[in-house]
Amino acid sequence: MLAQIYLDQHLYAAAFGMLEVAARSADPRALNMLGRAYERGWGVVRNIPAAITYFNMAADQGYGWAFFNLADLHMAGRDIPQDTALAQALYIRAAQAGVYKALTMLGLLLEDTQPPCPTTTAAARQYYQAAADASDCWGFLNLARLSLQDGDHAAAAECFQQVLQTGFRDCFLAMKALLPHIPDPQRSHLLHQTEARLRS
Secondary structure, eight states: OHHHHHHHTTOHHHHHHHHHHHHTTTOHHHHHHHHHHHHHTSSSOOOHHHHHHHHHHHHTTTOHHHHHHHHHHHHHTSSSOOOHHHHHHHHHHHHHTTOTHHHHHHHHHHHTOSSOOHHHHHHHHHHHHHHHHTTOHHHHHHHHHHHHHTTOHHHHHHHHHHHHHHOOHHHHHHHHHHGGGSOTTHHHHHHHHHHHHHHO
16 A cells, blocks of 8 residues: 555656565555556566566456456556457456456447448447446446447436546546547536546
8 A cells, every 4th residue: 555655756776666565465456556557667676577577466366456457567568568368368368357448448348340340239239238237437428439339429428427436537537539529418428527627
């Protein structure tokens, strides 16, 4: 917890020291966060192989966020070969461990299937709905995006309201980029609320 406080204050060197000490306990949360420090370069030189080592140690204990972080690395191919199939399998493990953001990632992977077809979009929508049912803001955001594509502005506005209730800065910024596709007066009202959340 002290390491997280240091991270929140951007005191990365102090946070890294705390995470190193915490990880000696082999607690999966501490191992995962030490992996994040190596992945992001928080108080240490960025080192993806070291990050993977610590994520794997946490994943071996069934820790959901470790599966998610490994999936992100393999999905992006940052300093390692991109492996979409492995990323998908890891997102599934993360979702099974209760990381509902992984459901959104599985939906996005389905939407990226080539060639796109209504069946994969419908399946992606189911993943987004499952994420939204677990109060994941990205699930709501992607449901809103699909509703906009369908021309269902009322459903999109309802999902955007849920984003405002469950989201955070990055999600609000992504929502703001979608708002031009919704007509007034809903657009102006939602934009006002989004700006207020970004300021708070």
